[in-house]
Amino acid sequence: MDPLVHRLGFVALNVKNLDAAIADARDVMGLSLVGQGNGRALLTSNDRHAELIFYQAEASELHTIGLEALTPAHVGEVARRARAEGLEVVSETPSLPAMEHGVTIRFSENHLVEVHTPMLRDRPSRYSGPGIHPRYIDHANLTARDPASASEEMMRVLGLKLSERTAGWELSWMRAGDGRHHTLAFVKSDAAGIHHYSWEFADFNDFKRLGDVLDTFDRKLVWGPGRHGAGDNLFVYYVDAAGFLVECTAEMERIADPEFQARVVDPGENLSNYKVVNRWGQLPSQEWIGHFIPCMGRPGH
Ligand SMILES: [Fe+2]
Missing domain, CATH: 3.10.180.10 (2,3-Dihydroxybiphenyl 1,2-Dioxygenase, domain 1)
Incomplete structure (x- = not known):
């Protein structure tokens, strides 16, 4: 069977100093700040709504890896397989409104993975500002x-x-x-x-x-x-x-x-x-x- 996930969707990280993390991502990598509020910041490098997510936290930690699936059926199949493996399905609500369907699974070693339908492409493809501007x-x-x-x-x-x-x-x-x-x-x-x-x-x-x-x-x-x-x-x-x-x-x-x-x-x-x-x-x-x-x-x- 074809892979159920198509590509990396996003990386979500806990950071202690949210403002410093945002400034670094903008000044060095050249990301675009999509929005910030309630202890969370969304950044992107292209028209996808979010690619890097920072959460205000007590320490630097891996929060969640987002993986993009092409269809809701693929998301559902991942949830079914996770349950069959005895894994914890943490949420079946997408973590962002920019994703229509999403399921978050806790894998055996504690990695959280959210498999979600394609991220909304509502941002400008190109933007001005410092840093490198990755693809x-x-x-x-x-x-x-x-x-x-x-x-x-x-x-x-x-x-x-x-x-x-x-x-x-x-x-x-x-x-x-x-x-x-x-x-x-x-x-x-x-x-x-x-x-x-x-x-x-x-x-x-x-x-x-x-x-x-x-x-x-x-x-x-x-x-x-x-x-x-x-x-x-x-x-x-x-x-x-x-x-x-x-x-x-x-x-x-x-x-x-x-x-x-x-x-x-x-x-x-x-x-x-x-x-x-x-x-x-x-x-x-x-x-x-x-x-x-x-x-x-x-x-x-
Ligand atoms: Fe690598």
């Missing part, structure tokens, strides 16, 4: 204590397809209906959360501009630019004002073949196999390898 939000790389089980559970419930993994499932990359090499990925960690999320850039020149923009704020890149072996995408990473690791990417591999056999790769000890990790040679810093922001606390736990 769209692209993928999220989550952390899990047991990434093999977490990956397989999401593939069963969401219909994601495995594109690539390491032999021991320390890293796995899964694609959605749009065929991009990965929309969700998992990396092994001591706790469930998010390692990074990413924006799609239009041009490699934007990578240079990002370095220069960060420099004007006396900040720096964490890793890159380079080209990942897994996914073949260009990358660069920085840490935002709330402490989240943000990847900027371009040129990701697309996989159209529904029978594609997932690759099994060896990343080497401490991600030392540059052919998988960064084909241009520079290996990740400890800051990058160890980065982690936990999932939002579970009420009553």
Whole structure:
């Protein structure tokens, strides 16, 4: 069966200083502020109503990953499969009026995923202002204590397809209906959360501009630019004002073949196999390898 989800819908994050997070997203990434109120801010980079959502909170945490399904029937099927797996269906009301249908599921390691019908396209495609202005939000790389089980559970419930993994499932990359090499990925960690999320850039020149923009704020890149072996995408990473690791990417591999056999790769000890990790040679810093922001606390736990 085709994947039940088509693409990444949004990333929702808890932040301690909402105004600082908004200012950072506008000044560095160049996002457009759609609206702010009741401790929540919606930002986007294109005509979609929201791609990045900040919630005022006590600490930086992963709130919810939104995944866009093409039809209400797909949303319903995800809810049915979640219940069949014994997972908690947290809500069947969409989190934003800009989505007609949505179901939020708590996966076994506590990741919240909202599968929703396409986000309303009611914003201008282009807008003025500082920062880079990416094309769209692209993928999220989550952390899990047991990434093999977490990956397989999401593939069963969401219909994601495995594109690539390491032999021991320390890293796995899964694609959605749009065929991009990965929309969700998992990396092994001591706790469930998010390692990074990413924006799609239009041009490699934007990578240079990002370095220069960060420099004007006396900040720096964490890793890159380079080209990942897994996914073949260009990358660069920085840490935002709330402490989240943000990847900027371009040129990701697309996989159209529904029978594609997932690759099994060896990343080497401490991600030392540059052919998988960064084909241009520079290996990740400890800051990058160890980065982690936990999932939002579970009420009553
Ligand atoms: Fe990534």
